[in-house]
Amino acid sequence: MRVLVIGGGQNAEHEVSLASAAAVAEALRAGGHEVSEVTISREGLWEAAGVTEGATVAASLTLAMPLVAAADVVFPAVHGALGEDGVLAALCALAGVRVVGSGPRAGxxxxxxxxxxxxxxxxxxxTARGRLIDAADCGDSEFEGPVVVKPVSAGSSYGVSLVRSEQELAPALREAARFDRRILVEEVVxxxxxxxxxxxxxxxxxxxxxxxxxxxxxxxxxxxxxxxxxxxxxxxxxxxxxxxxxxxxxxxxxxxxxxxxxxxxxxxxxxxxxxxxxxxxxxxxxxxxxxxxxxxxxxxxxxxxxxxxxxxxxxxxx
Ligand SMILES: Nc1ncnc2c1ncn2[C@@H]1O[C@H](COP(=O)(O)OP(=O)(O)O)[C@@H](O)[C@H]1O
Ligand SMILES: [Mg+2]
Structure with missing residues (x-):
């Protein structure tokens, strides 16, 4: 089968996604598939052989779409936001192309x-008991005992902290807020x-x-x-x-x-x-x-x- 492997992506897990995509592409070739690869840069530019450098994000996507259209299957090896969150599956759904993994809703x-x-x-x-707070309300949060603070949507443990004392709470909330405006404060399991x-x-x-x-x-x-x-x-x-x-x-x-x-x-x-x-x-x-x-x-x-x-x-x- 002709498989288009997508790697990279516009979030903190960019490098991890490059590693996953490279490994997947190599294994698919070993399995006898015809593989092409495209990388989404941190800025959102789709980069592949034949896709013009220096294009805008929208233009690079237009140039990359023929690769999607030519594939029997798309393998979106992109972790995190604008990838794993169903966005790439949604692109394939609109294009009518088969895609590896969950659809937009589950993602x-x-x-x-x-x-x-x-x-x-x-x-x-x-699940762990937890409450949701908005980054704007971080200052009102009081320390009520040890908690885990994390962005609602991130990965690879970015922005996740164990808070054991009152002094650790504010920096933990600020760190989580770097990755998502919505922050989870959870009991320690x-x-x-x-x-x-x-x-x-x-x-x-x-x-x-x-x-x-x-x-x-x-x-x-x-x-x-x-x-x-x-x-x-x-x-x-x-x-x-x-x-x-x-x-x-x-x-x-x-x-x-x-x-x-x-x-x-x-x-x-x-x-x-x-x-x-x-x-x-x-x-x-x-x-x-x-x-x-x-x-x-x-x-x-x-x-x-x-x-x-x-x-x-x-x-x-x-
Ligand atoms: N409520 C919790 N209690 C104890 N440890 C936790 C809790 N939430 C997360 N952790 C620890 O933090 C790590 C990363 O958190 P996780 O929610 O899995 O974020 P990510 O999506 O970045 O992997 C977990 O693998 C676990 O070790
Ligand atoms: Mg985890």
Whole structure:
């Protein structure tokens, strides 16, 4: 198949998205697909061979559209805002082109940690208690005990802080506000960090790979995510009951959002069972990222995984 892989993007996760896209493109070529690549610069310019440099954002998109039109499938390996949030899936929906992963609705809700909570609670899952504040009201916020402060919509732990004392609250709110005007102030959840990857390979069949445990002393922060120091155990050492409850919760969330392709559901496993932390509808996809590692534990190689995702691609909304 002719696959257009999109990387980069206009948010703090630009570099991570470049790494995911490069790895996906290489694996697709190894799997026998005909691959072309386009990068969205931090400023929003679509850059590829044949797309004029120095064009405006709108003009570069116009020049890139023939690449989208010529593809059998688009693989939008762009994490975060203006990518994972459903925007690229929406572009493909309008163009009538098959796209890997979730459609616009699941992408948009999954990218919004507040909306995700509302859906999760409605579907019977537990989440961290939290309140939403506007960046303009940060000054009125009082310290009421340890909390986690985070942007409603971001990723790679950018803008996420653990606040243990009154003095730490204001700087944490300011840091979160760099990434989103909407800020979440959450109770601190104590539990093991367990991720579950769910894949839908066409039709109604979807299944979860063996869960992965992240060993982080404190927050799983940006540095730990990308400096190679992150320690994972796959499969996570869980009892049969724990595996069942966390996997069931991940599938419930996947269905509630109407996800497609692959999504990574991140949980805290507490003494009272799983608590959903967040949903990633375009999770990190280098071979060393959590999702490919979980599928490797299910005997699905990286090349096989990306090929399955391409085969499962659909035009959103059809
Ligand atoms: N309510 C919470 N309680 C305890 N730790 C948290 C909480 N929220 C986030 N964390 C920690 O911060 C990390 C990043 O937060 P997360 O919400 O996953 O943001 P991102 O989308 O940037 O990954 C998590 O992996 C976890 O280690
Ligand atoms: Mg996270």
């Amino acid at each position: 948009a809700i999954g990218m919004d940690k507040w909306a995700t909570k509302l859906v999760a609670e409605a579907a019977g899952l537990r 104590h539990g093991r960090e367990i991720d579950v990857a769910v894949i839908k390979q066409g039709g109604r069949v979807r299944w979860a790979a063996p869960p992965l445990e992240i060993h982080a002393a404190g927050l799983f922060d940006t540095a730990m995510k990308y400096d190679g120091s992150a320690q994972f155990t796959v499969p996570a050492q869980l009892s049969a009951d724990e595996t069942t409850s966390i996997t069931r919760a991940a599938l419930t969330m996947f269905d509630a959002l109407g996800c497609a392709g692959v999504a990574r559901m991140d949980f805290f496993l507490t003494a009272d069972g799983p608590v959903l932390n967040e949903v990633n509808t375009m999770p990190g996809l280098t071979a060393a990222s959590q999702v490919p590692r979980m599928f490797a534990a299910a005997d699905v190689s990286y090349v096989d995984l990306v090929s399955r995702l391409v085969r499962a691609a659909e035009v959103p909304g059809r």
